[in-house]
Every structure is written in C-alpha cells, then in structure tokens.
Amino acid sequence: xxxFKRDYYEILGVLPTASQREIxxxxxxxxxxxxxxxxxxxxxxxEKFKEIAEAYGILNNPQQRNSYDERTASVADSANExxxxxxxxxxxxxxxxxxxxxxxxxxxGYPIRGRPNAQKGEDLxxxxxxxxxxxxxxxxxxxxxxYDIRCPSCQGLRTRPGSIFKQCPLCxxxxxxxxxxxxxxxxxxxxxxxxxxKVLRRPCLYCKGKGRIKQPRLLSFSIPPGVRTGTxxxxxxxxxxxxxxxxAGDLYVxxxxxxxxxxxxxxxxxxxxxxxxxxxxxxxxxxxxxxLDGNMVMDIPPGTQPGEILRLKHRGIPSxxxxxxxxxxxxxQVTIPSKLTSxxxxxxxxxxxxx
Numbered sequence: 001x002x003x004f005k006r007d008y009y010e011i012l013g014v015l016p017t018a019s020q021r022e023i024x025x026x027x028x029x030x031x032x033x034x035x036x037x038x039x040x041x042x043x044x045x046x047e048k049f050k051e052i053a054e055a056y057g058i059l060n061n062p063q064q065r066n067s068y069d070e071r072t073a074s075v076a077d078s079a080n081e082x083x084x085x086x087x088x089x090x091x092x093x094x095x096x097x098x099x100x101x102x103x104x105x106x107x108x109g110y111p112i113r114g115r116p117n118a119q120k121g122e123d124l125x126x127x128x129x130x131x132x133x134x135x136x137x138x139x140x141x142x143x144x145x146x147y148d149i150r151c152p153s154c155q156g157l158r159t160r161p162g163s164i165f166k167q168c169p170l171c172x173x174x175x176x177x178x179x180x181x182x183x184x185x186x187x188x189x190x191x192x193x194x195x196x197x198k199v200l201r202r203p204c205l206y207c208k209g210k211g212r213i214k215q216p217r218l219l220s221f222s223i224p225p226g227v228r229t230g231t232x233x234x235x236x237x238x239x240x241x242x243x244x245x246x247x248a249g250d251l252y253v254x255x256x257x258x259x260x261x262x263x264x265x266x267x268x269x270x271x272x273x274x275x276x277x278x279x280x281x282x283x284x285x286x287x288x289x290x291x292l293d294g295n296m297v298m299d300i301p302p303g304t305q306p307g308e309i310l311r312l313k314h315r316g317i318p319s320x321x322x323x324x325x326x327x328x329x330x331x332x333q334v335t336i337p338s339k340l341t342s343x344x345x346x347x348x349x350x351x352x353x354x355x
Contacts, residue, residue, distance in 0.1 A: 008055035008068065016069070020060065027056040032157070118246035122148070124239045125252050130223065132260035136270070136292050136317045138225035144216040145251060148240040151213050153206035166201045168193035212241075223255070225318040226268070231255040262290050268326030269316045275333045276300060291315045291328055298330070306334040 009016050012026040034049040058064045126145055134141075150156040159165070167173040171190035175197040178185045189195035203209025221235055232252050239249025264271040272289055280287075284302035288295050292315060300310075309329050316326025340348070 006051075007072070008059050011051050011055040012059065023056065023059050027052065027060075119243040120246050121240040121242040121249035123249040123252060125254060127254045127256060129256040129258055130227075131258055132263060132265075133292055134223060135227050135255065135257040136225060136265070138223050138227075138318075138321065140220060140222045142218055142220045143253070145219050145238070146214045147217050148212040149215045150241070151204060151207035151211055154204035154211065156211040158204055158207070158209045158211040159200055160202045160204055165198035168197055168199045171197060173197040219251070221253070224321055226320075227255050227257070228265075229255060229257045263292070265317065266329070268319050270326070270328045271331060272328060273331045273333055275335050276304070277335055278337075281305070281332070281334045289328075289330060292317075300332075304332050306332060308332045 009018070012018075012023060012030065014022055014026050018026075030052045031049065034045045034052060058068050124145065124147070126143060128141070128143060130141070151158075154160070168175075168190055170192040171177050175190055175193065175195040176187045177190050179188050190197070193199050200209050204211070207213050219235070219238060221233070223233065227233070232254050235251040235253065237248045238251035241248055262272060270292060272291075274287065274289060276285065276287070280300055281304045282302065284304070285300045286297060287300055288297050289312075291312065296312065296315075298310070298312065304310075309331055312328040312330065314325045315328035318325045337344075
C-alpha cells in the first residue's frame with residue numbers, strides 16, 4: 001500500500017465526507033487557477049498544481065480513496081511519520097483514470113498527454129526613423145512597441161469564466177480532416193480547431209477568443225554608431241511571449257536614417273560642400289561649417305582651388321563603438337557671379353591684365 005504525503009482533502013478544500021461530484025468541482029476550480037499554462041513562470045503554482053492533480057487522482061478513484069481513508073485513520077496519531085514515509089503511486093500531473101482526462105479536455109481543450117511542447121514567441125519588427133547625427137554617432141533611444149500580453153479577463157484561456165471547450169464540429173474531435181490531393185486523400189490538421197479537436201464554446205468577449213491583447217511597452221536600447229538605412233538591430237527576448245511556457249521571441253528594429261540638409265556620408269567620412277567666392281578662394285578666409293558635433297570655425301588657405309578637399313580630422317563617423325572616427329571632408333566650390341557692376345568689371349579687367 002502506498003504512503004501519502006499530506007491530507008488530500010485539505011489540498012482540494014473539501015471535507016472527508018465530500019461526494020465524488022464535490023471533489024470533481026473542487027478539482028476543476030483549483031486546476032484552472034494553478035495550471036502551468038496560466039502561470040508559466042511561477043514554480044509555486046506548478047508545484048501546487050501537481051499536488052492538486054495527485055490529490056484528485058487518489059480521491060476520485062473509489063478503491064484508492066478507501067485505502068487512503070484507512071491509511072490516514074490508522075496513522076492519525078503519527079502524522080509527522082506519515083509525511084515522510086514515501087511517495088504515492090500518483091506522480092505529478094499524470095492522470096490515473098479516464099475521468100481525469102475528460103476534466104482536462106474540458107478545461108484546457110486538450111488532454112494532458114497531448115499538451116503541445118513549449119513554443120518560442122513570435123518575433124516582432126519595428127521601423128524606427130532617426131536623425132542623421134544619431135545614426136552617425138549612436139545614441140540611446142526609447143520606443144513604444146505593441147506587444148501581445150495575456151488577456152486579463154480570461155487569463156489566456158480564451159473562454160468566458162465558467163465556460164468550457166466543446167468538440168470540434170468539423171473534425172468530430174479527431175483533430176484531423178481528410179483533403180483530396182489528386183487521386184489520393186491525405187490527412188491534415190483540422191483548420192477549425194488547429195488540430196486540438198476542441199473549439200471554444202463561448203469565446204472571451206474581451207480578447208475575442210484569442211487569449212491575448214495588444215498593449216504598448218516602453219523599451220530603451222542603444223543604437224550603435226554608424227548604422228545605415230536598412231540596418232536591423234536585434235533585441236533579444238523582447239518579442240511576443242512564448243506559448244506553453246516557451247521563451248519570448250526577439251525584436252528586430254529596422255533603421256531608417258533621415259537625410260541631413262547639408263552633410264553626406266562617404267564610408268566613415270562626412271562630406272560637406274562649401275561654396276566660397278572667388279575672392280575668398282584667392283585671398284583666404286575664416287568660415288563656419290556644420291559638423292556632427294555642431295558648428296566649427298575653420299580657415300580657408302589663400303589660393304584654394306575649386307574642387308579642392310580640406311579635412312577636419314576625426315570629425316567623421318566612428319569605425320566601431322569607441323573606435324577611431326573618420327574625417328570630415330570640406331569640398332570647395334567656388335561660385336562665379338552671373339552679374340557684375342561696371343566697376344566690378346573694370347577691376348576684374350585690371351586684375352586680368354596684371355595676372
């Protein structure tokens with residue numbers, strides 16, 4: 001005769017005189033509350049669920065219940081000894097009779113042994129537009145990403161409170177249907193129930209029977225320097241929740257870089273096209289130019305030629321986070337006036353004769 005760990009009537013919250021119907025009702029209520037599918041990350045609920053299933057497996061079987069009652073009565077004066085005497089034959093959440101299987105079919109829509117394996121959550125994609133400067137130098141950003149969360153009304157069970165599943169009318173509970181392909185017929189997973197053999201009797205009104213709803217979540221992450229349009233940044237475990245206790249998916253942030261009104265990118269260098277006058281190019285000048293770090297003052301050497309490239313060292317894009325930066329190229333464009341006054345024409349002629 002097996003030994004038992006603790007008071008099974010206490011676990012189910014019923015009296016020792018409870019009827020089989022009362023025991024079944026108590027089990028249904030507690031199983032819905034503590035099932036691992038509803039508490040995927042709660043080890044306490046998982047252990048509680050195993051206790052509930054074990055207690056039901058014993059008390060729902062008339063022969064085992066009689067043995068349990070006789071055993072507990074004979075050792076009532078040594079409860080502490082009986083707690084450590086050993087384990088029962090009923091292990092974990094494995095059902096010991098057909099009725100227990102039926103209970104789980106009603107509550108969950110599938111029998112325990114047919115429970116699907118843990119599945120990774122769906123990956124998410126988020127498109128993010130960022131300024132040119134942020135793409136070049138990198139920065140930390142915050143975004144609101146719409147996630148799937150467990151429905152607060154049905155707790156992911158997809159049904160209204162108190163409702164259960166029913167047999168799929170299309171596949172008659174088999175989970176498979178036949179489809180004709182050419183001259184042969186093949187079995188495929190039922191499209192109506194997804195192969196479970198059960199469908200919702202009364203879907204949850206809040207989530208429309210999906211078990212999940214959309215809710216935005218604030219996420220903070222770093223954009224590395226040097227990203228380009230089309231870059232995909234992978235943020236681990238920030239996708240949708242997994243099914244049946246599986247891990248969350250990943251989040252892919254797709255970058256779109258907004259163009260800068262004056263600056264261009266060339267590898268790790270930044271290019272700026274500076275328009276100066278003929279006099280500035282000939283005589284030299286001090287000018288202000290935009291950079292990734294703000295406006296800077298630089299000198300134009302006398303005799304600068306059109307198309308000549310001047311450089312601002314280490315004002316470009318970092319080759320890697322914390323790495324050496326490229327340069328900023330200043331491409332000289334000399335502007336030629338389209339209209340001259342008579343005095344300007346006279347002075348230019350004098351200059352041409354002297355040159």
